[in-house]
Amino acid sequence: MGPARLRPLLDLWPAEEAWARAVRGDVPAVGDHLRDVWRSAAARLAPDHLLAAHRERGVEVLCASDDAFPVALRDDPEPPAVLFVRGDLGVLGEVGARRRVAIVGTRRCTWSGRTVARSLGSDLAAAGVSVVSGLALGIDGEAHTGALEVDGRGGAPPIGVVGTGLDVVYPTRHAALWDRVATAGALVSEYPLGTTAERWRFPARNRIIAALAEVVVVVESAARGGSMHTVDAALERDRPVLAVPGSVRSPASAGTNGLLAAGCPPCRDVDDVLVALGLTAGSAAGRGARGEFGGGVAEVDARAPHPPLPDDADAVAVLDALGWEPATLDELAERLGVPLGPLAVHLTRLANAGWVIQRAGWWERTR
Numbered sequence: 001m002g003p004a005r006l007r008p009l010l011d012l013w014p015a016e017e018a019w020a021r022a023v024r025g026d027v028p029a030v031g032d033h034l035r036d037v038w039r040s041a042a043a044r045l046a047p048d049h050l051l052a053a054h055r056e057r058g059v060e061v062l063c064a065s066d067d068a069f070p071v072a073l074r075d076d077p078e079p080p081a082v083l084f085v086r087g088d089l090g091v092l093g094e095v096g097a098r099r100r101v102a103i104v105g106t107r108r109c110t111w112s113g114r115t116v117a118r119s120l121g122s123d124l125a126a127a128g129v130s131v132v133s134g135l136a137l138g139i140d141g142e143a144h145t146g147a148l149e150v151d152g153r154g155g156a157p158p159i160g161v162v163g164t165g166l167d168v169v170y171p172t173r174h175a176a177l178w179d180r181v182a183t184a185g186a187l188v189s190e191y192p193l194g195t196t197a198e199r200w201r202f203p204a205r206n207r208i209i210a211a212l213a214e215v216v217v218v219v220e221s222a223a224r225g226g227s228m229h230t231v232d233a234a235l236e237r238d239r240p241v242l243a244v245p246g247s248v249r250s251p252a253s254a255g256t257n258g259l260l261a262a263g264c265p266p267c268r269d270v271d272d273v274l275v276a277l278g279l280t281a282g283s284a285a286g287r288g289a290r291g292e293f294g295g296g297v298a299e300v301d302a303r304a305p306h307p308p309l310p311d312d313a314d315a316v317a318v319l320d321a322l323g324w325e326p327a328t329l330d331e332l333a334e335r336l337g338v339p340l341g342p343l344a345v346h347l348t349r350l351a352n353a354g355w356v357i358q359r360a361g362w363w364e365r366t367r
Contacts, residue, residue, distance in 0.1 A: 001038065003190055003204060005030075006081045015063060019047065054193055059166050060085045068092070076211045076237070080190035086166045087186035091130060091157045092212070099277055100159065102132040102213035102234075104206075104227045105139025105220045108360040110252050110326040113220035114142045116244055120217065121146030123270035125155035129277065130185065132213045134205060135160040135178060136226070137171055138360070139219045148180050157185030159212060163205035165195035188212075203229045210234040215276045217242045217267050221255030228255055240276050242267035247325045252362070318346045319355060319365065326362040 009018045009027070021027050025039040054061050062069045062083040070092040073079050091098065101124055103117060121131045121143035131147040133140040147158040160181040162170070166189050169175045181187055190208065191201065206226060210216060210233035218241065221227035234241050243260050244267045246253020260266055267273060274280065321335045329347070333340050347363055350356045357366050 002200075003078075003080060007079070010081050050192065054084065057167060057193060058086055059193065060089060062089075070094075070212065072211050073208065076207075078207055080208060082190060082192075084166055084189045084192060085186055087182040087184075088157060089186070091159055091186040092188070098156070099129045099279070100132050100213050101129050101273055101277070102209050102216045102230065103139065103143035104133060104209065104216065104218055104230045105143075106222055106225060106227060106252055106255075107136055107138035107140075108222075108252065109138040109142075109220045110250065110362050111357050111359050111364045111366060112326070113139060113244075113246075113252060114359070117142035117219045118146035118149075120219070120267075120270055120273070121158075122149045122155075124273065125150045125158070126153075127270070127274060127279070128154075128156050129273075129279075130156040130159055132159045132161065132209055134202070134209055134226075135162055135174055135181065136202075137174070139227075141174055141177060143219075144177060144181055148177075148184060151180075151184045155184075159185050160187045161205055161209045161212065162187060162189050163191070163201035164197050165189060165191050165193040167193045168196055170197040202226055206230040207233040210237055210239055213239060215240045215242060215273060217244070217273060218256050218259060219244045219267075220246060220252045222251060223254045223258060225255070231259065240265070242272060242276060244268075249325045252326065312346070312349075314342075315346045315350060318343065318350065322356065322363060322365050324365055326364045328361055329363065332363065 012018070013021065019042070022038045023042045025035050027035055027038065051061055060068075062085060064074050064079060064081070068089045069083060071094045073083065085092065103121055105113060105117060109117070117139045124131055125147040131143055133143045135141060135144060144158050144160060147155065158181050160178065164170050166187055169178050178187060188208065189195075203226065206229045210230050213234070216230060216234040216239055218227050218231060231241050241259065241264050243256040243264045245260060246256055248257060265272065265276065317336065318332065321332055327335070329340060329344060333343050336343065347356060347358070351358060355365065355367055357364055
């Protein structure tokens with residue numbers, strides 16, 4: 001039973017009566033087959049034992065009537081019927097008492113997008129703003145990694161909203177990041193322990209991200225996808241949406257540039273986010289001397305010495321063709337009019353020398 005079916009039942013009856021009806025198969029307005037499936041499943045479950053099992057794992061179970069249930073979700077047009085929380089319940093307190101910003105973006109992000117997301121997460125946490133995100137690969141994970149960089153130095157606690165049970169880490173490579181977020185802040189799900197990853201759960205998860213945040217920032221996004229679902233959910237809830245500008249030639253920035261064209265305010269640095277929150281710009285720490293996102297190309301150039309330029313003219317031509325926009329191997333080959341094999345060799349040498357980097361299928365210049 002997903003949230004869309006659970007919510008109407010709890011609108012009709014208190015939780016105990018809704019459960020008793022499911023056990024008896026006395027649930028109107030559903031087909032006989034579904035009613036039988038629910039009754040069969042309910043007969044194998046003991047709610048008291050399930051609750052105890054969650055608490056033994058450090059997972060608190062909240063219903064909308066509980067005092068600790070977030071006000072932002074209780075008043076939401078599509079509230080979760082039940083909330084499972086691992087970590088500090090106080091992090092989910094009333095909006096205003098704890099400022100919150102969602103940072104979202106594509107899993108298939110560029111190197112530049114990663115550095116922007118990480119530094120934005122760090123700067124917001126340092127300014128006392130909790131970062132909300134989905135703990136996915138790419139932009140989400142980088143934003144939370146940045147927020148955790150100031151943990152222990154007065155940084156605001158992060159909030160991770162996931163689309164599985166809190167014992168089913170997805171993606172698995174983020175297991176350590178999940179633990180760090182739960183320790184420093186809170187992990188949140190509307191699904192009980194044991195719930196596995198399914199595609200439909202993540203768009204549903206995104207509405208909770210939007211509801212918990214006061215402002216949503218999109219760092220990089222394709223024209224369609226999960227980030228745009230979060231944007232739609234934010235706009236439906238009158239949450240401001242900011243977009244980080246990107247190259248018009250980069251598919252990873254097609255969605256954010258589209259948002260800018262549609263009238264969303266730009267996010268050029270953390271001060272733009274603080275202004276959107278009604279806070280004083282310039283109050284965040286950790287940015288470069290020009291107020292840019294920390295960790296970006298300009299900061300790398302300023303802090304690290306340049307390796308020597310390749311003495312191979314063809315390798316230099318590859319650098320010139322790459323410029324400052326991410327490109328695939330095929331795109332570079334088309335620009336240069338050269339075969340893929342020799343081009344790949346030059347790119348590997350440039351990567352070994354510290355001039356370029358490859359991530360998620362993109363080649364990008366880093367210096």
